[in-house]
Structure formats: C-alpha cells, structure tokens
Amino acid sequence: MKISKINVFQVDLPMKEGAYSWSNQSFAAFDSTVVQIETDEGVSGVGEVCPLGPSYLPAYAEGARTGIATIGPDLLGEDPTHLARINHKMDRLLKGHPYVKSAIDIACHDILGKVTGQPVCNILGGRLQEKVKLFKVVSRADPDEMVDKITAYQEQGFKQFQMKVGADPDVDITRINKVANALWEGNVLGADANCGWRQHDAVRVVKATADVKYYVEQPCETYEECRVVRDHCHHPMILDECMDSLQAVLRGYQERAMDVINLKINRLGGLTKARLIRDICVSLGIIMTIEDSWGGEIADAAIAHLAHSTPEDFHFQSSAFHEYATHAIATGAPVIEEGYMRAPETPGLGVEPNWDLLGKPVASISA
Numbered sequence: 239m240k241i242s243k244i245n246v247f248q249v250d251l252p253m254k255e256g257a258y259s260w261s262n263q264s265f266a267a268f269d270s271t272v273v274q275i276e277t278d279e280g281v282s283g284v285g286e287v288c289p290l291g292p293s294y295l296p297a298y299a300e301g302a303r304t305g306i307a308t309i310g311p312d313l314l315g316e317d318p319t320h321l322a323r324i325n326h327k328m329d330r331l332l333k334g335h336p337y338v339k340s341a342i343d344i345a346c347h348d349i350l351g352k353v354t355g356q357p358v359c360n361i362l363g364g365r366l367q368e369k370v371k372l373f374k375v376v377s378r379a380d381p382d383e384m385v386d387k388i389t390a391y392q393e394q395g396f397k398q399f400q401m402k403v404g405a406d407p408d409v410d411i412t413r414i415n416k417v418a419n420a421l422w423e424g425n426v427l428g429a430d431a432n433c434g435w436r437q438h439d440a441v442r443v444v445k446a447t448a449d450v451k452y453y454v455e456q457p458c459e460t461y462e463e464c465r466v467v468r469d470h471c472h473h474p475m476i477l478d479e480c481m482d483s484l485q486a487v488l489r490g491y492q493e494r495a496m497d498v499i500n501l502k503i504n505r506l507g508g509l510t511k512a513r514l515i516r517d518i519c520v521s522l523g524i525i526m527t528i529e530d531s532w533g534g535e536i537a538d539a540a541i542a543h544l545a546h547s548t549p550e551d552f553h554f555q556s557s558a559f560h561e562y563a564t565h566a567i568a569t570g571a572p573v574i575e576e577g578y579m580r581a582p583e584t585p586g587l588g589v590e591p592n593w594d595l596l597g598k599p600v601a602s603i604s605a
C-alpha cells in the first residue's frame with residue numbers, strides 16, 4: 239500500500255460559549271487543520287491538528303499547513319501502515335516541529351485500523367478501559383461566573399474540572415477559593431495557570447490557598463520555575479506545557495517534579511510518539527491527563543483511542559473539545575455521557591469528516 243495523495247483542509251472552530259480564556263489569552267475561535275491521506279488501494283485516513291492559537295505553544299495553524307506542504311511530497315509512495323518508518327522519515331525531512339507531523343501520524347493510524355479491521359485503540363494496545371473519564375474546563379472569567387459554570391457542569395454529571403487561572407494572582411486566589419467552595423463532595427478540581435504566573439506570584443497563590451484541595455497545573459513557564467513552586471506547596475502538581483519530550487518526562491521523574499503529566503498528542507508529534515511516552519509513564523508509575531491542545535471530532539477520536547488503551551489506574555482524565563464548538567467537522571465522534579466518552583468500535587478512528595463543511599482542500603499533494 240502506498241500514499242498516493244495528501245489533502246489538507248482548513249476549518250474554523252468557533253466557541254459555543256463565545257470565547258475560551260486562559261492565562262492572559264482569549265480566543266473566540268480556533269483554526270484547525272484536517273489531513274486526509276489517500277492510498278493506491280482506495281483506503282484513506284484522516285487526522286487533525288489544532289494549535290490553541292499562535293501564542294500558546296511554539297505551534298500555529300499556518301505553520302502546520304506549511305510544514306505538511308514541505309514534507310508531504312516526500313511521503314508519497316510510502317506505506318502509511320509502516321508507522322515507525324513514516325515517523326523516522328518525517329523526522330529526517332523536518333527537524334522539530336512535532337505538531338506538523340501529528341495529523342499525518344494520526345491519519346496513518348486511521349488507515350492501519352481500517353486495513354486490519356480494528357479500532358485504533360486496539361493498535362495502541364487494546365481497549366483497557368470501556369469508557370474514558372473526562373474533565374470539563376472552566377474558562378477564566380469573573381470568579382462568580384466561574385462558580386456558576388462549575389455548578390452547571392456538575393449538574394450535567396461532570397466530576398472532574400480544570401479551572402483556568404494564571405492571570406492576576408490576587409483575583410486567582412479568589413477564583414480558587416470560590417470555585418473550590420462550589421465543588422461537590424468527591425469531585426476533583428485542578429487550577430491550571432498555563433505558564434501564566436511569575437515564580438514569586440505562583441508561590442504566593444499556592445501558599446494563600448494551602449488549605450484548599452486542588453491540583454496545581456503548570457504554574458509557570460519553565461520546568462525550573464515549576465520545580466521551585468512545588469517546593470513551596472503540598473498540592474499535587476501537574477506538569478503540562480514543559481513536558482514536551484521524553485527527555486523532559488524522564489527528568490521530571492528523576493527529580494520528582496510532578497505527580498501527573500498532561501500528555502498532548504500534537505505537542506509530541508502524533509499517536510506513535512505519544513504512545514511511547516504513555517507506555518513509559520505506565521512503566522514508571524506516572525499518571526496522565528491524555529488530550530491535545532484543541533480540535534474537533536477527529537482530534538477527540540485520537541484522544542479517546544489513546545486513553546481507551548491506557549490502564550485506568552494511570553489515566554487521570556481526558557478532554558473532549560468537540561462539544562465546545564458551534565459545529566461538527568465529522569460524524570462518529572466519541573459519545574459523551576455523564577462525564578465519560580467512548581470511542582467508536584468501528585475500524586480506524588471511527589470518524590467520517592463532514593466534507594461539505596470542510597470544502598475544497600487548501601493544498602493537495604500528489605505525484
């Protein structure tokens with residue numbers, strides 16, 4: 239089987255709630271890229287990459303499309319089911335830029351699943367969990383508004399929450415206290431600063447909220463700053479943005495820098511590399527949030543399959559982004575029910591893009 243054509247589509251994902259705000263950033267919509275890989279045997283696969291705007295991680299939507307156009311021509315003729323070979327070749331063609339390679343790797347997994355008649359979670363190790371625990375994001379807003387949001391989400395059945403902080407530290411202290419007060423018994427709260435606090439401000443916030451039960455997530459930009467913050471608090475620590483490679487995870491493990499890592503598929507370069515880190519984390523005893531930066535139904539399917547194939551004991555939570563968008567870019571998305579999602583059991587990712595909505599490809603790479 240050979241890759242015969244790579245189609246690239248651009249689609250906007252507007253927020254149902256009007257905007258999504260975290261740290262010091264806020265967006266009304268996200269620019270997503272869908273990749274379709276066609277083969278000479280008629281089987282095709284899809285993948286998606288959606289950076290959270292251009293200033294969140296060293297990744298941006300136009301960069302994803304430019305990068306795919308750069309490496310795409312050299313992938314023609316390759317067998318998409320030979321995942322290690324595809325990844326090795328992508329790394330030789332383009333140094334770094336893992337997010338560029340992510341949607342291609344996901345599309346190749348979709349093809350391998352279809353060709354072997356298996357859902358992608360089987361290829362990633364098997365369905366170790368029947369359903370995947372979700373968390374709901376409480377976007378940064380006025381503290382009382384955030385209380386209303388978390389209350390409504392709890393009434394919908396959600397049990398795990400990630401409130402966005404990382405802005406003014408004094409307001410963040412109020413946010414954490416008020417939202418934690420509104421948390422129902424047994425539910426789980428994380429406060430994610432997304433790198434937004436300076437080190438001394440982060441230390442002030444965790445000390446001022448020392449008696450509040452919550453997970454602190456990526457308080458500052460660098461690993462070293464987060465490590466200092468950890469020395470000043472007893473809250474469990476989740477590291478996210480700085481866990482950008484296997485080396486970073488291993489260093490964090492050696493230095494006891496975190497209790498949980500947030501594993502984002504496109505930041506690592508796709509399912510092949512995310513799976514490698516997932517398996518090493520399971521071997522080392524590190525618990526994971528499994529998700530991506532953002533996306534629609536296709537990205538969510540990849541998240542769900544990776545999470546399904548992770549032992550429940552090591553899976554902290556996942557996110558499903560498609561429910562935040564005003565429109566669906568594909569059918570067959572993981573079904574969300576009472577705070578859990580479940581990926582389809584059909585071969586591949588189990589999603590079918592809404593081709594009418596995606597429109598004409600912005601790039602088509604073929605011989």
Ligand code: MG
Binds near residue numbers: 432
């Ligand atoms: Mg995070």
